[in-house]
Amino acid sequence: MPPDTARTRAKLLDAARAEFAEHGIAGARVDRIALRAGVNKERIYAYFGNKEQLFQHVLTESLQELNTVVTMPNDDPAEYIAQVYDFYCARPELLRLLVWEALYYGHDPVPDEERRVTSYAAKLQEFADHLGVKPSPDVAQLLYSLIGVAAWQQTMPQMSRVLLGADSESEEARANRRKHLIEFTRASIASMKQS
Template sequence: MAGDAEATRRRLLDAAAREFAEYGIAGARVDRIATAAKSNKAQIYHYFGNKDGLFEAVMSELARDTLREAPIDATNLPDYAGRLFDRFVRDPVKERLAKWYRLEGEGYAAVEVVVASTRDKLAAIAKAQADGLLTTRFTAVELLTMVVHLSALWSSMAPEMAAHATGIPEARRRQVVVDAVGALLRD
C-alpha cells in the first residue's frame, strides 16, 4: 500500500499548492485542501503535522524544482534570470506561491531548502565577484535580490500598468528581463 500512501501524499501536496497559491498561507483552509485532494484532514495531519508543515513541504518542493530547472550560474546572471522567468511563466501556481511566501512567510518557520539555496546562490555570486567575473558595484545580496525580482517583473505589475502591457509578447518580456539584468552587470 506504499503506492497508495504516496499517491495520497502527492494529491495533498498538489491541492495544497493550488490552495496556498489562491488564498495565501493565512487564508488557506485545511478542509478545502483535503476535499480537493479527495482525502481528509486527518491525512494532512498524519503526513505533515499541521498547516504550517504542509506549507513547508509545498515550498520545499517548489525550491527543489526551481533549483533543478533553473540552477544559478553566477557567471551568467542574465541567463539565470531568463530561466527563472521561463519557470514562472510555465507554472503560474508556483509563481503565486513564491509571491505569497514573500508576502506572508516572515511569520512562519523558515523553509530550510529555501534558506540553504539562497545561501548557496549568494556564495556563488560572491565567489564570481571575488574572481573578477561579476561587478562589485552591488553586493551579492543586492545582485541576487534584483535578479530574482526582475525575473518576476511582468507578473508583479500593478493592474493599471498591466493593462498597457497586454500586447507585449512573452519572448519580448523575457528579453527585457535578460537585458535589464545584463545592464545591472555593466560597470
C-alpha cells in the same frame, strides 16, 4: 513509503499547492484541500501536522523544484536570470505562495529560513564566481534585484497589462520581455564591474 501513501501525499500536496496559491495560509481550508485531493482530511494531519506545516511542505517542494530546474549556466549569468523568468512564467503559483508567505509572516523568520539562506549563499557564490569577483553585499544586492525584476513581471500581471498593453501576455510580448531582461542583466553586471 508504500506506493499508496506516496500517491496520497502527492495528491494532497498538489491540492494544497492550488489551495494555498489561491487563498494563502490564513484563507486556505483543510476541507477544500482534502476535497480537491479526494482524500480524507485526517490524512493531512497524519502526514503533515497542521495547516502551516502543510504550507511549508508545499513551499519547500516548490522551491526545490525551482532549484532543480533553474541552474547557473557556466558561461552566462544573464541566462540564469532568464531561466528564473521562464520558471515563474510557467509556474506562477510559486510566486503567489511566496507572496502569501510574506503576508503571513511579515518580517518574522520563516520556518525553513536557514535552509534557504544556505541555498542562496551557494547561488550567490556561483553568481560571484561567474562575475570573477568575491561574494559581497553589492553582489548580493545585484542578484537580489535581478531575481526581483525577473519575478515582478509575473507577480504583478495587472501592471504589465496597464503599462505594456493588453497583449502583454502574448508569446511575442513574453519573448521580448525575456530578451530585455537578459540585456538589462548584462548591462547591470557590466555597470557593477566598472564601479
